[in-house]
Amino acid sequence: MTADKERMRRWRLAIGGEEAEAALDDEDQRLSRALGALYESAGNGKRRGGLGASAPRVARWIGDIREFFPASVVEVIQKDAFERLNLKALLMDPEFIATLEPDVHLVADLMSLRSAMPEKAKDSARLVVQHVVDELMRRLAHKTLETLRGALDRQRRTRRPRAADIDWPRTIGANLRHYQPEHRAIVPETLIGFARRSKQRADIDHVILCVDQSGSMAPSVIYASIFAAVMASLPAVRTSLVCFDTAIVDLTEQLADPVDVLFGVQLGGGTDINKALAYCESLVEQPAKTHLVLISDLFEGGNAKDMIARVAELKQSGVNVIVLLALSDLGRPGYDANHAGLIAALDCPVFACTPDQFPDLMATALTGQDIGAWAAAHDIATVRASPS
Numbered sequence: 001m002t003a004d005k006e007r008m009r010r011w012r013l014a015i016g017g018e019e020a021e022a023a024l025d026d027e028d029q030r031l032s033r034a035l036g037a038l039y040e041s042a043g044n045g046k047r048r049g050g051l052g053a054s055a056p057r058v059a060r061w062i063g064d065i066r067e068f069f070p071a072s073v074v075e076v077i078q079k080d081a082f083e084r085l086n087l088k089a090l091l092m093d094p095e096f097i098a099t100l101e102p103d104v105h106l107v108a109d110l111m112s113l114r115s116a117m118p119e120k121a122k123d124s125a126r127l128v129v130q131h132v133v134d135e136l137m138r139r140l141a142h143k144t145l146e147t148l149r150g151a152l153d154r155q156r157r158t159r160r161p162r163a164a165d166i167d168w169p170r171t172i173g174a175n176l177r178h179y180q181p182e183h184r185a186i187v188p189e190t191l192i193g194f195a196r197r198s199k200q201r202a203d204i205d206h207v208i209l210c211v212d213q214s215g216s217m218a219p220s221v222i223y224a225s226i227f228a229a230v231m232a233s234l235p236a237v238r239t240s241l242v243c244f245d246t247a248i249v250d251l252t253e254q255l256a257d258p259v260d261v262l263f264g265v266q267l268g269g270g271t272d273i274n275k276a277l278a279y280c281e282s283l284v285e286q287p288a289k290t291h292l293v294l295i296s297d298l299f300e301g302g303n304a305k306d307m308i309a310r311v312a313e314l315k316q317s318g319v320n321v322i323v324l325l326a327l328s329d330l331g332r333p334g335y336d337a338n339h340a341g342l343i344a345a346l347d348c349p350v351f352a353c354t355p356d357q358f359p360d361l362m363a364t365a366l367t368g369q370d371i372g373a374w375a376a377a378h379d380i381a382t383v384r385a386s387p388s
Contacts, residue, residue: 227358322348345385
C-alpha cells in the first residue's frame with residue numbers, strides 16, 4: 001500500500017460514517033464500526049460517545065477491538081467504554097442491581113469490561129453475575145441432573161444383580177408373562193438390577209467441554225460453564241471445562257463455583273481451535289469412555305488443515321466427538337460452513353443446540369445412542385458432510 005493510500009485509509013477510519021466506510025475494504029469496515037460503536041460520528045467531524053441500541057453487543061465489540069489493536073490500546077478503549085457506557089455509576093447503584101433481570105448477555109458484557117472496572121464496581125458486577133448464575137442454575141440444574149442420572153442408571157443395568165441391587169418394578173414388568181394365577185405370584189425368570197459402580201477412574205465417563213471464548217460465542221461460554229458445574233456434581237461423570245482463544249485456560253478446578261469460572265473467562269481475541277484440541281487430547285485417558293464436545297463457530301485462526309486432522313485422530317482413537325456451533329437461544333448461528341462440512345464428513349455430528357436440549361444430548365451421548373438420530377427426532381438440522 002502506498003503512503004498516500006495508507007494516509008487516505010487512516011483519514012476514512014478517523015472520520016467514520018457511511019460515506020467514508022463505503023470506500024474501505026471489509027476488514028477496515030469492521031474496524032470502523034467497532035470504533036464507531038463507542039465514538040459515533042458527529043456533524044462537526046469529531047466523534048462523540050454513545051453505544052446505542054443499534055450498536056453490537058459489548059462482548060462482540062470487545063472481541064473486535066482485541067483483534068485489531070494491541071493490548072495497551074485495548075486497555076485504554078475498554079476504560080473509555082466503561083465511562084461512556086456509564087456502567088460505573090450503574091454498578092454502584094444498589095437499586096439498579098436489584099432491578100436487573102437475569103440475562104446471559106448482561107453477564108457477557110460485564111465479563112468483557114471487567115478489566116477496566118474499579119475494584120468496587122467489580123464487587124457489584126460479581127453480585128450481578130451471581131444473580132444471573134443462580135437463576136440459570138434454578139432453570140437448568142434439576143433437568144440436567146435428573147436426565148443424566150437416569151441415563152447413567154440405565155447404562156449400568158445388569159441381568160445378574162445382587163439382591164440389594166434388584167430393580168423390582170422393572171423386574172416385575174419383564175416377568176409378567178410368568179404370572180402363576182394359582183399361586184398369585186410371578187416367577188422372576190429374568191432379574192434386572194443396577195450394576196455396582198466402580199470407583200476406578202477408568203470406568204467413569206469423561207466429558208470434556210472445549211469452548212471457544214471469542215466475543216461472538218459469549219452466550220455459549222456462559223451456558224457451557226453452568227452445565228459443566230452441574231455435571232461436575234455427578235460422581236459417575238468426570239467433567240472438564242477448557243476455554244480457549246489463542247491461549248488455553250483449564251477451568252476444571254473452579255467448577256465448584258460457576259461465578260469463579262465465569263470470572264476466569266476472557267471473552268474476545270483470536271481463535272486457535274487446533275491448539276485447544278491438542279490440549280484436550282492430552283486429557284484423554286480412556287478414548288472409548290471420553291466425550292469431547294467442541295463448542296465453536298469453527299472460524300479457525302490457526303492451522304485449519306491441522307485442526308481437521310486432529311479431529312480425525314480423536315475420532316479414530318475412539319473419542320466421541322460432538323461439535324456444537326452454538327449453545328444458546330439465539331437461533332441459527334454464523335459458522336464456517338467449509339470446516340463444519342469437513343468435520344461432519346468424519347462422522348462427527350455438527351449442529352447448534354439450545355440450553356434446554358443440552359441435557360438430553362448428553363444423556364444420548366453417555367448411553368451410546370446415535371446422536372444424529374436424536375437430533376433428527378428433535379427437528380435439529382445437522383450439517384451435511386462435504387468432500388475433503
